[in-house]
Amino acid sequence: MSDQRIVILGAGHAGGSVAAFLRQYGHTGPIAIIGDEPVLPYQRPPLSKAWLKGEAGEDDLQLRPPSFYEEASVEVRLGVRATAIDREAHTVALSDGSSLAYGKLILAMGARARPLPAPGTDLAGVYVLRTAADAEALKSELTPGRRLMIVGGGYVGLEVAASGRALGAEVTVIEREPRLLARVAGEALSGFFHGYHGARGVRFVLGGSVSAIEGEGGKVSAVVLDHGERLPCDVVLVGVGAIPNQELAQAAGLACQDGVVVDGQARTDDPDIYAIGDLTRRPLPLYNRAFRLESVPSALEQAKQAAADITGFKPPPPEVPWFWSDQYDLKLQIAGLPFDVDHLIVRGDPLSAKFAVFHMSGDLIQAVEAVNSPAEFMGGRLLIGARRPVSREKLADPAISMKEVGV
Amino acid sequence: MAKITYIEHGGTEHSVDVRNGLSVMEGAIKNNVPGIDADCGGACACATCHVYVDDAWREKTGSASAMEESMLDFAQNVEPNSRLSCQIRVTDALDGLIVRLPEDQH
Numbered sequence: 005m006s007d008q009r010i011v012i013l014g015a016g017h018a019g020g021s022v023a024a025f026l027r028q029y030g031h032t033g034p035i036a037i038i039g040d041e042p043v044l045p046y047q048r049p050p051l052s053k054a055w056l057k058g059e060a061g062e063d064d065l066q067l068r069p070p071s072f073y074e075e076a077s078v079e080v081r082l083g084v085r086a087t088a089i090d091r092e093a094h095t096v097a098l099s100d101g102s103s104l105a106y107g108k109l110i111l112a113m114g115a116r117a118r119p120l121p122a123p124g125t126d127l128a129g130v131y132v133l134r135t136a137a138d139a140e141a142l143k144s145e146l147t148p149g150r151r152l153m154i155v156g157g158g159y160v161g162l163e164v165a166a167s168g169r170a171l172g173a174e175v176t177v178i179e180r181e182p183r184l185l186a187r188v189a190g191e192a193l194s195g196f197f198h199g200y201h202g203a204r205g206v207r208f209v210l211g212g213s214v215s216a217i218e219g220e221g222g223k224v225s226a227v228v229l230d231h232g233e234r235l236p237c238d239v240v241l242v243g244v245g246a247i248p249n250q251e252l253a254q255a256a257g258l259a260c261q262d263g264v265v266v267d268g269q270a271r272t273d274d275p276d277i278y279a280i281g282d283l284t285r286r287p288l289p290l291y292n293r294a295f296r297l298e299s300v301p302s303a304l305e306q307a308k309q310a311a312a313d314i315t316g317f318k319p320p321p322p323e324v325p326w327f328w329s330d331q332y333d334l335k336l337q338i339a340g341l342p343f344d345v346d347h348l349i350v351r352g353d354p355l356s357a358k359f360a361v362f363h364m365s366g367d368l369i370q371a372v373e374a375v376n377s378p379a380e381f382m383g384g385r386l387l388i389g390a391r392r393p394v395s396r397e398k399l400a401d402p403a404i405s406m407k408e409v410g411v
Numbered sequence: 412m413a414k415i416t417y418i419e420h421g422g423t424e425h426s427v428d429v430r431n432g433l434s435v436m437e438g439a440i441k442n443n444v445p446g447i448d449a450d451c452g453g454a455c456a457c458a459t460c461h462v463y464v465d466d467a468w469r470e471k472t473g474s475a476s477a478m479e480e481s482m483l484d485f486a487q488n489v490e491p492n493s494r495l496s497c498q499i500r501v502t503d504a505l506d507g508l509i510v511r512l513p514e515d516q517h
């Protein structure tokens with residue numbers, strides 16, 4: 005088994021990592037990574053945070069140095085797209101006209117920015133943020149006094165708002181829902197971020213839907229809301245979520261459902277094809293559901309699952325899903341997912357910008373959102389993973405250590 | 412620039428030159444030193460860049476911030492000389508630094 009060629013489609017966080025795990029777990033056969041971006045695998049999280057603010061250099065983003073791929077003899081073909089998978093022949097067709105045979109295929113094509121369903125997104129000055137190239141283009145526009153309109157009040161939107169303020173831009177965030185982070189966080193956290201950004205000069209339009217982006221001479225000049233209001237601006241960032249790059253998998257007949265469907269070992273319904281990262285709909289055993297996560301920790305966990313399954317290495321222990329976000333001097337860390345929640349417990353004082361919100365199902369913690377509260381995050385994550393009940397009174401009392409709240 | 416020696420749990424040593432301004436974690440990643448996972452890329456959010464600082468170097472590497480301290484408090488196999496290597500900035504003063512790596516970062 006271990007001398008067959010493994011082909012990885014997508015040179016992102018998941019694709020780059022799985023190649024490293026395959027070698028670490030003892031695969032000795034050839035490995036090839038095919039990536040359509042022109043650069044080696046890199047980290048996307050800083051694109052809206054430290055990198056955008058100018059606090060990290062280009063090669064700080066690289067997942068691994070160029071020498072890694074050479075030393076590990078991982079062939080990396082960049083600037084090339086996979087265009088079709090022939091499952092019967094075990095080959096992948098590439099955009100340069102060549103084709104590549106595989107023993108095992110790992111799909112790691114990630115996701116792309118969801119387009120805004122409104123006219124005008126092709127105007128100069130309208131951006132999305134998914135790739136280093138997107139970030140480069142956006143950054144060049146964020147200078148003091150520029151009016152930045154961010155469509156979408158999710159994590160990427162709020163991180164860019166914070167970075168934009170740090171660069172001196174005037175920032176407005178337009179969110180369709182009545183509150184920020186509506187799809188991903190509880191109300192207490194939404195309200196806190198609203199206030200924190202507001203106090204730092206970010207304006208918000210909540211419950212506002214964009215009906216068109218207007219331009220002058222091919223360059224964006226305003227965003228128009230569905231009730232007719234016209235908001236003049238110089239730059240627009242569309243941050244309304246991401247959609248999985250599943251078309252290749254779908255065309256090859258693999259099961260897809262807003263993401264390529266995989267099991268707990270990252271296997272698709274073809275025994276020779278795995279899928280990992282933002283591309284996948286994966287099982288979440290802790291919550292008895294399948295879900296599409298968009299996070300580095302999940303991509304890494306699945307990269308380990310696939311590499312272990314292929315090489316016969318011991319499977320990684322199941323992880324509690326987690327995520328982080330940096331905005332201004334705030335570190336937000338989230339563990340778990342708020343499914344089946346019947347009440348919330350707030351620990352600490354949001355006014356002090358140091359607090360945590362626990363999403364509870366009875367005496368079990370389902371998820372924790374921790375702002376500048378690493379102990380609540382780390383302790384909460386352990387309790388979630390162990391399915392250990394907690395004392396609600398103790399959890400609500402910041403004077404009692406997170407190590408003492410379990411019952 | 413500082414020469415840093417990373418000693419894997421199994422005893423394998425890697426002595427590499429690390430540019431000022433990088434973190435001790437980045438020095439390992441950029442030189443293909445195994446044993447530091449750094450899942451969050453240096454955001455002080457994951458505690459998978461845990462190292463043990465050689466006793467002779469504890470003073471020069473400074474002390475952990477409250478944030479780092481709390482993260483470490485919940486990591487595995489923590490010792491008094493435990494640090495998160497993404498939080499140690501490399502300067503000339505760290506030339507010769509020795510850090511040891513834990514068996515596993517999870």
Ligand SMILES: Cc1cc2nc3c(=O)[nH]c(=O)nc-3n(C[C@H](O)[C@H](O)[C@H](O)COP(=O)(O)OP(=O)(O)OC[C@H]3O[C@@H](n4cnc5c(N)ncnc54)[C@H](O)[C@@H]3O)c2cc1C
Pocket residue numbers: 013014015016017018019038039040041047048049050051052084085086087112113114115133134135160249252280281282283297298299300301303326327328329330
């Ligand atoms: C701005 C931003 C901030 C983020 N912040 C955080 C954060 O703070 N914490 C966190 O955990 N996560 C964060 N994320 C999410 C995280 O970056 C993703 O979860 C992670 O990149 C997923 O890795 P992936 O390899 O699955 O996908 P990607 O990294 O998107 O990689 C997929 C790669 O495949 C390529 N590809 C697609 N189709 C083909 C094809 N047919 N042929 C060849 N190549 C192809 C794509 O171009 C891309 O290079 C952030 C994402 C963004 C965009």
Ligand code: FES
Pocket residue numbers: 436448449450451452453454455456457458459460495496497498
């Ligand atoms: S790399 Fe994540 S805490 Fe250091």
